[in-house]
Amino acid sequence: MFVAIRDLRHAKGRFALMGAVVTLITMLVVLLSGLTAGLARGNTSAITDLPADHLVFSAPAEGQKLAFTESSITPSVQQEWASVDGVVSADPVRIAMTRASGSGSGSGSGSGRSAAVAVFAVPAGSALAPRVGTDRVVLSSKAAASLEVAAGDQIELTGQLVTVEAVSGDDEFSHAPVIWAATENAPSSGLTPGNATVIALTTTGGADLAAADQALGTRTLTVAESLSGIGSYTSENGSLQLMRVLLFAISALVIGAFFTVWTVQRSGEIAILKAVGASTGYLLKDALGQALALLAIGTALGTAAASAIGAAIRAFAGTAVPFVLALPTLLFPSAVMILLGLVGAAVSLRTVTSVDPLTALGSAR
Amino acid sequence: MTLHIDDVTLTYPDGEQRLTALDHVSLTAEPGTLTAIVGPSGSGKSSLLAVAATLITPDSGRVLLNGRDLAQLSRTETAKARREGIGIVFQTSNLLASLTALDQLLVIAHIAGRDIDAARIQAMDLLGAVGLVPQADKRPSQLSGGQRQRVTIARGLMNQPSLLLVDEPTSALDRHRGEAVLDLLRELTTDRNLTTVMVTHDHEHLATADAVIELTDGRIATLADGDAVEPGVVAIASTR
Numbered sequence: 001m002f003v004a005i006r007d008l009r010h011a012k013g014r015f016a017l018m019g020a021v022v023t024l025i026t027m028l029v030v031l032l033s034g035l036t037a038g039l040a041r042g043n044t045s046a047i048t049d050l051p052a053d054h055l056v057f058s059a060p061a062e063g064q065k066l067a068f069t070e071s072s073i074t075p076s077v078q079q080e081w082a083s084v085d086g087v088v089s090a091d092p093v094r095i096a097m098t099r100a101s102g103s104g105s106g107s108g109s110g111s112g113r114s115a116a117v118a119v120f121a122v123p124a125g126s127a128l129a130p131r132v133g134t135d136r137v138v139l140s141s142k143a144a145a146s147l148e149v150a151a152g153d154q155i156e157l158t159g160q161l162v163t164v165e166a167v168s169g170d171d172e173f174s175h176a177p178v179i180w181a182a183t184e185n186a187p188s189s190g191l192t193p194g195n196a197t198v199i200a201l202t203t204t205g206g207a208d209l210a211a212a213d214q215a216l217g218t219r220t221l222t223v224a225e226s227l228s229g230i231g232s233y234t235s236e237n238g239s240l241q242l243m244r245v246l247l248f249a250i251s252a253l254v255i256g257a258f259f260t261v262w263t264v265q266r267s268g269e270i271a272i273l274k275a276v277g278a279s280t281g282y283l284l285k286d287a288l289g290q291a292l293a294l295l296a297i298g299t300a301l302g303t304a305a306a307s308a309i310g311a312a313i314r315a316f317a318g319t320a321v322p323f324v325l326a327l328p329t330l331l332f333p334s335a336v337m338i339l340l341g342l343v344g345a346a347v348s349l350r351t352v353t354s355v356d357p358l359t360a361l362g363s364a365r
Numbered sequence: 366m367t368l369h370i371d372d373v374t375l376t377y378p379d380g381e382q383r384l385t386a387l388d389h390v391s392l393t394a395e396p397g398t399l400t401a402i403v404g405p406s407g408s409g410k411s412s413l414l415a416v417a418a419t420l421i422t423p424d425s426g427r428v429l430l431n432g433r434d435l436a437q438l439s440r441t442e443t444a445k446a447r448r449e450g451i452g453i454v455f456q457t458s459n460l461l462a463s464l465t466a467l468d469q470l471l472v473i474a475h476i477a478g479r480d481i482d483a484a485r486i487q488a489m490d491l492l493g494a495v496g497l498v499p500q501a502d503k504r505p506s507q508l509s510g511g512q513r514q515r516v517t518i519a520r521g522l523m524n525q526p527s528l529l530l531v532d533e534p535t536s537a538l539d540r541h542r543g544e545a546v547l548d549l550l551r552e553l554t555t556d557r558n559l560t561t562v563m564v565t566h567d568h569e570h571l572a573t574a575d576a577v578i579e580l581t582d583g584r585i586a587t588l589a590d591g592d593a594v595e596p597g598v599v600a601i602a603s604t605r
Contacts, residue, residue: 277448360459
């Protein structure tokens with residue numbers, strides 16, 4: 001790094017320009033990652049926060065993809081799953097999209113406002129939502145905010161008046177705030193009465209889920225795998241991930257192009273260093289060290305700027321903008337930026353290895 | 366250490382043919398002596414320097430430095446040989462733009478894996494020897510042509526070489542500064558018992574040398590006193 005550090009100090013303008021590009025791309029990638037995570041959370045948090053490790057779906061028809069909207073599990077299958085060896089708990093969940101409204105009556109001060117909500121209906125007393133009972137619902141904070149109701153208020157759900165037992169959590173499903181309700185209060189949403197959308201399983205390691213699927217005509221996935229069954233999540237996440245991948249690719253190409261031009265420009269100096277005895281390993285370490293220093297500084301600045309913007313978004317926009325500011329959304333894209341930047345810079349290393357020290361003696365040929 | 370170039374032939378590809386740069390050249394240079402190689406452009410003098418510097422491997426012949434044949438070494442070994450025992454003084458422009466005069470010397474120590482703080486003392490001594498202590502923190506663009514050339518000489522001595530190879534040291538200098546650089550080379554060669562081989566195009570500077578070899582078309586043609594020498598003959602001529 002002896003020459004690399006001095007190059008960085010000497011050619012400040014060139015490296016500042018390149019560092020600014022790295023900073024801006026990192027900022028963009030980190031912001032996009034925060035937005036992607038925020039949108040993903042708005043699509044999936046009700047599923048990912050379930051106290052379960054697997055979800056059971058009804059097996060899709062041939063040629064169809066597994067989806068929450070298509071799954072329907074009969075009560076008998078629900079009971080069969082509860083008795084499978086290795087299954088600790090099997091809680092049916094009926095999921096339906098509907099509208100709810102604050103009733104404007106009851107003990108509280110219902111507003112009369114209505115909003116689209118996702119109803120997660122479970123049998124009264126289910127471990128998934130213990131405070132839910134007939135005509136008693138639990139609202140996520142966003143649902144409560146949308147309906148402008150609080151605990152003790154009443155809301156109208158599928159034509160029935162139910163009491164808000166509590167406001168808890170911030171679960172969302174398919175970008176709709178979640179209301180946990182008893183099965184009797186849930187909309188039918190095309191499901192046969194008594195049927196559930198999925199069964200939330202808690203299992204031990206020894207459960208033979210594949211065999212149970214085979215026997216019961218179901219399909220069991222881990223909670224993470226089951227997210228592919230949310231149509232809006234799959235398409236939205238796919239587009240955002242594509243944008244992220246393209247940004248990563250652009251950054252690798254830009255950094256690769258910069259270091260290639262830079263290395264070609266200083267090939268004369270590389271020849272001198274080789275002529276005075278510098279090994280190829282020494283020169284490669286120097287070149288990669290220089291790229292790493294530039295990437296580390298640019299990425300750190302970009303991540304810091306994106307963090308500040310993210311914090312400002314959360315402070316001023318609250319939950320209106322789905323943005324997640326967390327270590328994984330900050331550090332992972334930064335690490336990928338550095339890694340891909342180094343891959344880009346590695347393209348220039350061919351020039352380092354191919355420079356002939358003989359060219360240092362300009363008149364040799 | 367004695368440099369002994371023995372019957373070296375070097376050819377380059379030139380289209381479909383091969384151009385002979387050195388044709389059975391032999392010479393010996395002893396410690397404490399300055400050997401000048403002169404000749405017209407394309408005569409092979411820089412090729413001879415490159416062979417001695419292990420920057421190029423000859424087609425045949427031996428390059429012995431204190432009995433060790435450098436022509437047989439691998440690329441890694443030649444880099445090590447240059448790092449440890451051969452100093453090279455390039456033409457004026459061959460300094461690293463981002464490095465100060467002091468750093469130009471310290472980078473040699475860094476490449477060799479030496480302690481930089483310890484090397485700093487040696488580097489300042491060398492800059493003192495070439496009269497450049499006040500310019501230690503200057504970059505090449507802030508130095509005159511003569512000062513840059515003196516930095517390259519000091520850099521060539523930083524690895525405490527036994528063999529110093531000098532390429533056209535006065536090519537970018539005016540007469541006065543050129544003579545000063547040659548005097549410095551002469552003095553360092555004697556004081557440090559160096560085996561110095563210098564390529565130059567300027568016959569007026571040959572009086573500085575202990576021996577002069579003239580190359581023509583890749584062959585040793587004449588000695589300084591004008592005696593014809595057959596190709597392949599060890600050529601040493603004293604001008605003192």
